[in-house]
Amino acid sequence: xxxxxxxxxxxxxxxxxxxxxxxxxxxxxxxxxxxxxxxxxxxxxxxxxxxxxxxxxxxxxxxxxxxxxxxxxxxxxxxxxxxxxxxxxxxxxxxxxxxxxxxxxxxxxxxxxxxxxxxxxxxxxxxxxxxxxxxxxxxxxxxxxxxxxxxxxxxxxxxxxxxxxxxxxxxxxxxxxxxxxxxxxxxxxxxxxxxxxxxxxxxxxxxxxxxxxxxxxxxxxxxxxxxxxxxxxxxxxxxxxxxxxxxxxxxxxxxxxxxxxxxxxxxxxxxxxxxxxxxxxxxxxxxxxxxxxxxxxxxxxxxxxxxxxxxxxxxxxx
Numbered sequence: 001x002x003x004x005x006x007x008x009x010x011x012x013x014x015x016x017x018x019x020x021x022x023x024x025x026x027x028x029x030x031x032x033x034x035x036x037x038x039x040x041x042x043x044x045x046x047x048x049x050x051x052x053x054x055x056x057x058x059x060x061x062x063x064x065x066x067x068x069x070x071x072x073x074x075x076x077x078x079x080x081x082x083x084x085x086x087x088x089x090x091x092x093x094x095x096x097x098x099x100x101x102x103x104x105x106x107x108x109x110x111x112x113x114x115x116x117x118x119x120x121x122x123x124x125x126x127x128x129x130x131x132x133x134x135x136x137x138x139x140x141x142x143x144x145x146x147x148x149x150x151x152x153x154x155x156x157x158x159x160x161x162x163x164x165x166x167x168x169x170x171x172x173x174x175x176x177x178x179x180x181x182x183x184x185x186x187x188x189x190x191x192x193x194x195x196x197x198x199x200x201x202x203x204x205x206x207x208x209x210x211x212x213x214x215x216x217x218x219x220x221x222x223x224x225x226x227x228x229x230x231x232x233x234x235x236x237x238x239x240x241x242x243x244x245x246x247x248x249x250x251x252x253x254x255x256x257x258x259x260x261x262x263x264x265x266x267x268x269x270x271x272x273x274x275x276x277x278x279x280x281x282x283x284x285x286x287x288x289x290x291x292x293x294x295x296x297x298x299x300x301x302x303x304x305x306x307x308x309x310x311x312x313x314x315x316x317x318x
Contacts (some may be wrong), residue, residue, distance in 0.1 A: 079299025205233025
């Protein structure tokens with residue numbers, strides 16, 4: 001190839017590369033695998049500045065739902081999450097927020113799953129810093145035991161920081177509440193209510209005087225004609241031995257175990273339905289009963305969710 005041909009070829013190659021570079025600069029960069037491309041910003045009219053994005057307005061009313069919490073993610077969504085969703089749908093003027101009382105669970109979720117959940121003090125401080133004016137605090141506790149008392153004691157000092165501040169009651173307070181819970185749990189378990197079957201609900205139990213809640217619920221069950229339904233607790237009375245004796249006397253051959261707790265968390269999975277010899281499942285099995293475990297927290301029952309909605313409604317109306 002002569003010198004002129006070589007110079008022409010070099011010129012052609014140089015022009016081609018320049019055109020390719022120009023075309024490449026004029027296009028948007030390709031999205032990385034697994035990423036969606038962001039939509040292009042709308043063009044502004046000639047001579048106009050693009051409108052700044054508007055920040056979301058701060059909530060004026062907040063409904064803070066406080067729960068013990070659980071590290072069982074699926075059941076948390078089905079129980080606590082369902083209660084919160086029902087409350088948000090019922091009271092759209094309020095922003096529903098979440099706080100847990102168990103710092104152990106909060107720390108575990110943060111470390112294991114990267115999930116950040118406020119404790120009660122953090123949630124209250126956030127309400128103040130956000131300029132919220134009206135606050136309703138609704139605990140999801142079954143009864144007014146130590147944990148409910150702790151929530152009330154923790155939030156009460158913030159009362160004068162808001163225009164309106166109200167704290168809701170736990171699930172079981174009035175006789176009407178007990179009757180409603182009896183109706184709900186027997187309705188939800190009617191498929192197990194058969195001859196020769198004992199339906200046993202396991203509560204947590206407490207040294208607080210509110211432990212009388214369990215005996216009172218048993219009385220309401222018996223008065224309603226549910227002689228094959230029994231209430232026991234893990235850490236107080238009626239104990240596992242108490243319930244075992246009652247079930248034996250009933251003549252039942254099968255036992256269905258369910259948690260009398262908002263969430264089917266660690267107590268339900270381990271103390272009730274676990275395979276260890278100390279679990280209720282193992283104890284009833286050793287006693288000769290056929291055992292079935294139902295890992296479904298009270299918070300999954302629509303009727304229980306509705307009860308919390310009613311409690312909040314009565315509180316707001318005050």
